[in-house]
Amino acid sequence: MIKLSELTLTKALKALKNKEFSAVELVKAFLNHIENHKDEFNIYITKTEDLALKQAAESDKRLRDNKERALEGLPIAIKDIFCTKGIKTTAASKILENFIPPYESTVTKKLFDAGAICLGKTNMDEFAMGSFNTNSAFGPVTNPWYLKDKPNKRFIPGGSSGGSAAAVAGYFALAATGTDTGGSVRQPAAFCGITGIKPTYGLCSRFGIIAYASSFDQAGPLTINVEDAALMLSNMAGFDPKDSTSVDVKIPKYLDNLNPDVKNLRVGIIEECFNHISDDNKKLLNQGIEWLKSEGASIHNVHLKTLEYALPVYYILTPAEASSNLARYDGVRYGFREKKVKNISDFYEKTRGIGFGKEVKRRILIGTYVLSAGYYDAYYTKAQDIRKMIKHDFENIFSKVDVLLTPTAPTEALAFDEEPTDCVSVYNNDFFTVIANLGGLPAISVPTGFGSNRLPLSLQLIGPALSEQRLFNVGYALEENSQFHKQEKTLLI
């Protein structure tokens, strides 16, 4: 009997090599677990049982022949924003509800070529626009965590990669892919008590990832722990000529180099963060500081005066890019088409009006507004200029410190009935995460404690470009000190 709750990628890899169970047995265990809870969490938009069993049989053959690859036989979930050849890819939108890509995204190709097994495509906020995973055309995802004293209360998993985060947290996949435009890997990872990393912009190819805001979008893994994130990222990243923003660097074997030694590490604390921090987060951040200090790191206060402008900049630039990227959905070549139309304008407008959900429409309208004649300079150019100032501020900061330590999300996971109703409050959820996307910098979220509700809380580390190994190492030190994974997890499974 395979105990899924005791597995991680690295443990499963070892067990498969030691013939403790086969890849087919492992996949069947996951498929059974998914089937047993199919009505509870709404994690998968599409399940790929047949493909998973076929891939597992191939993995077993390779394992028998001692020809195993880096991720041989490891069942993972794929966010439904990665195009998978011959497998429906919806971006959780009605407008793509029947879209079957004729090509494979580079990231998924790399993962499957490394032996990973596809269990299915996970639910998400439509076109990755959202922080709660409540903007999906396929319904919301439920967080596997619950409170012992309020057993009937259900919590949101965060977003936009909420299905991927819930899949890993609830043992419905060993790991999952996500995309992060303003925090969409790190924030759901934090809400679900798992690890998530957004790499340096350009480290993972964007080819075949359905675009939201192209100068921000970046793929990243969601995993139980730091070791697994290191293993996954080595097998997702790499130069790709098909993406003109792909970075041409050698990708290290992050897992082999993992080392929690933080002696002489200079850790920066952004003073302006304290204007926006809850008591729970303040406590956790101070605890994080103590852990790193006790391991030999030094702590330095730094200023990021542009911090409070980061969110408005983000909510000008990403809708602007989205309004352009999503212009392709016109009902002509693929996707949903409304048939009851009067003329050509009606054809486009009705198709898009019915095909897109409310948040997507809202962001396209904002993007259209800030790019329109008379407003372009006041909003778009201004925001681009402040983005440059933020990047410049980061360059100064990273000449003085090696990493920045912040909370990941402002709060623990919210209950469904606690979701804010005004947009600006919703957007504020990305407060600590968007800065990394604006700077194109890598950032990792590591679960390190619990809030006053006893739901998980995470710390975030941001580093200079291409410092992923450093982030894994420091993240590993935080994880070890926190003993988070040795504490009781109150999960609905």
Add this chain to the structure above:
Amino acid sequence: MHNITQKDLKALSKLACIHLEEKDSQGFIKELPGILDWIDKLKAINTTGVSELEMKKDDYLRERNDEITSDVTMDDLLDNAPSKKQNMFSVPKVIE
């Protein structure tokens, strides 16, 4: 304080090519001014001279040769078409 009228929203949705139902329109008329007021806080920052900051080498996009590299066929593409005729995308007749 921003104000978005029904007429403003209609012009905006026309530019965005999105038909809005009455219920959605009323919601957006209420919400959009709040979002615009919020992003207006950027006006407080002096950005004079920032646009002229030198672009770094890695700010430029890499170019590629103009060569066909995709193995996606016409049949593959037409498989996703909402409507097709004679190896072409088919759309409703438009006579205006």
